[in-house]
Amino acid sequence: MRKLVYFIASTLDGFIAGPDGTDPSGPGGFWTPSEDYLQHLIAEYPETLPGLARAALGVTAEGRHFDTVVEGRNSYEVGLAAGVTNAYDHLRHLVFSRTLTESPDPGVELVADDPVATVRELKRTDGKDIWLVGGGELAGALYGEIDRVIVKLSPLTIGTGIPLFGRTAAFAPNAWGLVDHTVLASGAAFFTYDRGAGTP
Numbered sequence: 001m002r003k004l005v006y007f008i009a010s011t012l013d014g015f016i017a018g019p020d021g022t023d024p025s026g027p028g029g030f031w032t033p034s035e036d037y038l039q040h041l042i043a044e045y046p047e048t049l050p051g052l053a054r055a056a057l058g059v060t061a062e063g064r065h066f067d068t069v070v071e072g073r074n075s076y077e078v079g080l081a082a083g084v085t086n087a088y089d090h091l092r093h094l095v096f097s098r099t100l101t102e103s104p105d106p107g108v109e110l111v112a113d114d115p116v117a118t119v120r121e122l123k124r125t126d127g128k129d130i131w132l133v134g135g136g137e138l139a140g141a142l143y144g145e146i147d148r149v150i151v152k153l154s155p156l157t158i159g160t161g162i163p164l165f166g167r168t169a170a171f172a173p174n175a176w177g178l179v180d181h182t183v184l185a186s187g188a189a190f191f192t193y194d195r196g197a198g199t200p
């Protein structure tokens, strides 16, 4: 069955964005990805690069991992504010929102239904894994459905911001097992954990 994979960039102190919710690696952001981090992304996860970045870097690879991306409305609006109506037009792109009524892009499916039910339905269909891009609030709502977490760790602390599972997630300890890792010379690292594959 397809997995729901939370593939997410995080600081050492567990934040996916600053307190103001702007894109950490976007223009004026607090994190400039290192060259080795970018090269690893391009080599291993080319489908997770936004369409504009793929075009700029000449990346055309389909990618091995994901054919579908699910996103919370706040994260989607970061791109929208920059004039990008569909950052992932090379994937099936679902945006969860109970307030947006009309999709700004024919390639973006707005979903007002419960994310858990929607993801369970997606998992029952054939395909590659489903990428949960973020943000924290949606990840908190989908906490129990996440099968794999791939943390793209930046060697950075910021003190406060939007946590990995948002600001309102319930206290629910869960053990994860390390199944893959890549530590880069820059100090950035990729850690892949599967639900239940470890010991508490």
Ligand SMILES: NC(=O)c1ccc[n+]([C@@H]2O[C@H](COP(=O)([O-])OP(=O)(O)OC[C@H]3O[C@@H](n4cnc5c(N)ncnc54)[C@H](OP(=O)(O)O)[C@@H]3O)[C@@H](O)[C@H]2O)c1
Pocket (backbone or CB within 6 Å): 007, 008, 009, 010, 015, 016, 017, 018, 020, 021, 022, 023, 024, 071, 072, 073, 074, 075, 076, 078, 096, 097, 098, 099, 100, 111, 112, 113, 114, 115, 133, 134, 135, 136, 137, 138, 139, 141, 162, 166
């Ligand atoms: N580090 C990374 O790799 C990474 C990746 C992605 C995003 N981000 C950052 O994450 C930040 C945004 O995260 P966030 O936690 O503020 O928000 P978010 O999870 O992106 O979006 C929250 C919105 O999603 C919708 N939603 C959430 N739970 C829902 C549910 N149960 N049912 C239906 N809709 C639901 C709601 O939209 P409505 O209010 O419209 O109902 C909610 O307001 C941005 O700063 C972005 O840059 C970082």
